[in-house]
Amino acid sequence: MTAPFPQSRLKGTAMPRTGPETASPIIAIDDLSKAYGSLQVLKNCTTSVARGEVVVVCGPSGSGKSTLIKCVNGLEPFQSGSISVEGLSVGDRKTDLTRLRSRIGMVFQHFELYPHLTVRDNITLAPRHVLRRSRDEAIDKAEALLARVGLADKADRFPGQLSGGQQQRVAIARALAMDPVAMLFDEPTSALDPEMINEVLDVMTELAADGMTMMVVTHEMGFARRVAHRVLFMDGGQILEEAPTAAFFEAPRTDRARSFLSKILQH
Amino acid sequence: MTYRWNWSVLVTEPYLGWLLSGLTWTLLVAGTAWIVALLIGTGVGILRTLPSRTARALGTVYVEIFRNIPLLLQLFLWYFVIPELLPAEIGRWIKRDLPMPEFWTAALGLGLFTAARIAEQVRAGIEAVGRGQAMAAAASGLSTAQAYRHVLLPIAARNVLPPLTSEFLNIVKNSSLALTIGVLELTGQSRQIESNTFQGIEAFTAATLIYVLLTMLVIAAMRTVERATAIPGILARA
Numbered sequence: 087m088t089a090p091f092p093q094s095r096l097k098g099t100a101m102p103r104t105g106p107e108t109a110s111p112i113i114a115i116d117d118l119s120k121a122y123g124s125l126q127v128l129k130n131c132t133t134s135v136a137r138g139e140v141v142v143v144c145g146p147s148g149s150g151k152s153t154l155i156k157c158v159n160g161l162e163p164f165q166s167g168s169i170s171v172e173g174l175s176v177g178d179r180k181t182d183l184t185r186l187r188s189r190i191g192m193v194f195q196h197f198e199l200y201p202h203l204t205v206r207d208n209i210t211l212a213p214r215h216v217l218r219r220s221r222d223e224a225i226d227k228a229e230a231l232l233a234r235v236g237l238a239d240k241a242d243r244f245p246g247q248l249s250g251g252q253q254q255r256v257a258i259a260r261a262l263a264m265d266p267v268a269m270l271f272d273e274p275t276s277a278l279d280p281e282m283i284n285e286v287l288d289v290m291t292e293l294a295a296d297g298m299t300m301m302v303v304t305h306e307m308g309f310a311r312r313v314a315h316r317v318l319f320m321d322g323g324q325i326l327e328e329a330p331t332a333a334f335f336e337a338p339r340t341d342r343a344r345s346f347l348s349k350i351l352q353h
Numbered sequence: 354m355t356y357r358w359n360w361s362v363l364v365t366e367p368y369l370g371w372l373l374s375g376l377t378w379t380l381l382v383a384g385t386a387w388i389v390a391l392l393i394g395t396g397v398g399i400l401r402t403l404p405s406r407t408a409r410a411l412g413t414v415y416v417e418i419f420r421n422i423p424l425l426l427q428l429f430l431w432y433f434v435i436p437e438l439l440p441a442e443i444g445r446w447i448k449r450d451l452p453m454p455e456f457w458t459a460a461l462g463l464g465l466f467t468a469a470r471i472a473e474q475v476r477a478g479i480e481a482v483g484r485g486q487a488m489a490a491a492a493s494g495l496s497t498a499q500a501y502r503h504v505l506l507p508i509a510a511r512n513v514l515p516p517l518t519s520e521f522l523n524i525v526k527n528s529s530l531a532l533t534i535g536v537l538e539l540t541g542q543s544r545q546i547e548s549n550t551f552q553g554i555e556a557f558t559a560a561t562l563i564y565v566l567l568t569m570l571v572i573a574a575m576r577t578v579e580r581a582t583a584i585p586g587i588l589a590r591a
Contacts, residue, residue: 161488188494198489202507202584211503212493246586264493 111136112268112299113158118167120153120323127153128164129323135268140300142310142331145320146346151303152195154320155270158301159190172267188216191261195273197253199245199260205232206241209260217264224263231259235289251282255289268299275306307350311335319343362552363559375542376563382460382528382538387521389464390471397468398475399506404497412472419469424462425530431462432534459531467524471517478513479505511582518575522568539563 111134120128128150135141143151156162158169160176160183169176174186199208209231210224219227232238235255245253254274261269271290275283287309294300294313304310310317310331317334319327319342327334327343338344362368400412419427432455436444447454482505490500532541543560547553 156488159492161492184491184494184496187492190492192489192492194485194489196485198485200486200489200504200508201587202511212495215499215503216494244584244586246584248586260493 112172113301114170115154115158116168116170118154118157118164118169120157120162120164127323128157131167131320131323131325133318133325133328135299135301137267137299138297139316140294140298140302140314141316141318142314143301143303143318143320144305144307144310144346145318145326149320150323151320152272153323155272155301155303158270159187159192161192184216188212188264189267191258191264191266191269193254193257193261193269193271193274195276197245197250197257197277199253199257201245203244204241205237205243205245205248205256208245208256209263212260213263227263228259231262232256234262235259236285249282250278251285254278254282254286258286258289258293262293268301269293271300271302271304273303273305275304305350307335307347319346321346356554358555359550359552360555362546362550363555368546368550368556371537371542371546372539372559372563375537375539375560378456378531378536378538378541379525379528379567382456382463382531382536383525385460386464386467386528387524389461390467390520390524393465393468394471395475397472398479399501401472401476402479412476416469416472419466420473424466424527425533427466428459428462428530428534432458455531455535459528459534459536463524463527463531467520467527470523471513471520474513474516474520475509477516478509481512482508511579511584514575514579514582518572521571521575525567525571526564 113135115131115133118128118131119126131150131154133141143154145151153162157164158171158176164177167177171186171190174181176183176186199205200211203211206225206228209228210221213219213224213227214221229238229241232241235258237252237255237259240248240252240256245256248256258269258274274290275286278286283306287306290300290302290309291313302310302314314331317327317329317331318325319334319338319340321342326340327338329339334343335347338347363372397412397415400408401416403409422430436447438444439447451457486504486508487500490504491497495503528538529540531538532544537545539560543556546556550556
């Protein structure tokens with residue numbers, strides 16, 4: 087594996103835990119509930135993410151983690167409670183949802199690169215058509231970002247010609263091209279071969295070190311331990327535990343979190 | 354059977370001219386119908402995938418009306434029934450003043466029928482692109498229209514090329530029904546030759562071969578389009 091950031095000042099070191107300011111959260115989720123018919127998928131979830139904060143959301147499959155972060159940029163509708171991003175209410179019909187979404191980057195489990203566009207065009211599409219940047223400006227930015235994720239030589243390739251890890255790094259560059267105020271990651275390494283997981287986690291670690299506000303759904307507990315400021319543990323659609331990273335891993339309060347951690351950390 | 358073979362009838366005037374004229378009308382009916390079918394079919398297919406419930410309902414109504422009535426009956430309805438139901442002046446205009454009413458009725462009738470089938474393929478083609486791509490487009494701030502224009506439709510268009518080839522072939526072959534409302538296209542002309550010369554086998558063989566040639570040209574053209582638009586890094590379906 088080639089590390090995209092050979093000179094990373096973060097290699098093997100823990101993230102500082104004191105970065106984020108708590109005054110005005112970028113993302114505020116208040117008493118959020120969502121149901122598909124009679125199936126309750128989110129129950130009274132309340133949390134917030136401060137500027138520069140990295141929050142890892144973990145929990146068993148079907149616990150509502152992905153649904154929760156997809157509610158943040160309005161990809162999933164919800165029935166009650168509220169979410170605000172930089173003070174804009176997501177559920178409010180008057181909110182310009184496309185504008186709000188253009189402020190938040192999102193990275194998906196299955197990359198979701200546009201297969202018919204080159205890597206460069208994947209990255210420049212939204213900046214050109216949503217932010218109305220000029221073609222040249224968008225391309226310059228795309229190439230700088232590709233260099234940053236270690237894929238400067240892949241601009242002319244199509245997604246189908248790249249490995250999973252490379253595709254996911256392009257997807258991160260695509261999200262960053264919009265200069266987002268926060269990034270949402272929905273199990274970004276779950277669809278990757280084991281040997282490609284680290285190249286993606288390295289990019290995310292670097293991003294966190296640069297002060298990006300991040301909400302990350304992941305099963306990568308090593309990454310959570312190293313990078314997260316705070317961990318949310320979800321089960322059955324509820325946020326069962328919310329704690330600073332060290333406290334969560336060293337002394338989980340609920341039995342459910344304890345048994346989850348013991349199962350996931352054995353391997 | 355004492356059949357007197359006479360292949361030369363096919364290259365004798367006026368019969369050669371009749372065949373060529375029939376071929377021309379077949380191309381005109383099928384070509385016009387294809388343009389109508391592609392435009393309306395794409396529009397209706399998109400309607401059926403939009404978030405708006407009203408848009409989807411409109412698309413569904415169109416598809417169910419046009420694909421559930423036999424094509425031949427649809428042509429009769431457009432030609433014999435609809436002009437009588439329309440306000441008198443319009444009906445009169447269609448029957449008396451519209452140039453080549455048989456041609457326009459056949460081409461539009463065939464086009465509207467085929468549009469319902471194409472709409473279903475376009476809908477399936479868009480749905481096959483997947484919810485993930487639509488989500489990625491939305492998450493980056495693209496509007497619904499922009500997501501269709503830049504992401505969903507370019508991929509869907511490639512998805513529908515193979516079934517679209519079949520529709521194109523159908524429209525060429527179904528254009529022969531135009532003879533029932535008086536368009537002397539290829540099948541009509543070959544029947545005309547048969548009744549004038551009693552050389553039915555030669556006349557219908559000629560028509561058959563011309564249809565096969567036409568459809569093979571369509572297949573070759575669509576293959577070329579498929580190849581030209583194939584996405585690098587994705588295994589070709591063909």
